[in-house]
Amino acid sequence: MNIIIVDDDAFVSASLKIILESYSDITVLATGANGHDAISLYDTYIPDVLLMDIRMEGMDGLTASKEIITGHSDAKILLLTTFADDDYIIKAIRTGAKGYILKQDFETVASAITAVHNGQTVFGNEIMNKIPTLLQAEDRFDYPSYNLTEKEFELIRLIADGLNNKEIAEQLFLSEGTVRNYLSNILMKLDLRDRTQVACFYYKNLL
Structure with a gap:
């Protein structure tokens, strides 16, 4: 490395x-x-x-x-x-x-x-x-305007909790491929780059 x-x-x-x-x-x-x-x-x-x-x-x-x-x-x-x-x-x-x-x-x-x-x-x-408190202090965002489904919201929460795709798949009774597809849709809808930004988005706007 x-x-x-x-x-x-x-x-x-x-x-x-x-x-x-x-x-x-x-x-x-x-x-x-x-x-x-x-x-x-x-x-x-x-x-x-x-x-x-x-x-x-x-x-x-x-x-x-x-x-x-x-x-x-x-x-x-x-x-x-x-x-x-x-x-x-x-x-x-x-x-x-x-x-x-x-x-x-x-x-x-x-x-x-x-x-x-x-x-x-x-x-x-x-x-x-410190992170949850700091990001909650920011102005909240109207997440329904991003057309997030209930399942996508749940997946965002699990990403923010630090779960990987396999762990999310097991918890939501989905395949890892389905989880990856959900994640791709979430990144596109929220105009985010990666899992880190998804977690930050959750703590800032959805918690």
Whole structure:
């Protein structure tokens, strides 16, 4: 698994590089110091995962994430920060980042990178506990105008609960193929990109 580390603290970058390269399946391709570096390095290397700080001089990690995801819709970005800032969490979710963990949880960084690489969305426990409250505070949306069926609503709820297609199929007594079809319809109706955005949509608008 090839990754890039971007952090304006050279000591943090070097420490993370040493820690992560102790794992046989992780290779650090390059390190950068700000959002401009992140964009340039991503375009050059197309890593499996970009591990990036949020607060950086020149260009912050959220702005860089938005730029990268605009050009690479399948980019997997894991944000690493010292701050469990409410505004940062909302912006990270809306930007399409695949995870947001705190630097003090350094012992979970390797497993978080692996999870993101495998298509999962990762938020530290402290952050995960905040998400429903933060997103409920946003203006609610008239979801019936999106023509969602009762079954689609139920599937959205299960996605938000973290269930995969197989688990959803078992719970709703459907085939995995049918679940995939429902998910495709939901993404089209809501103009969303992936499961992460479906979960965020649920917490923001439907909970």
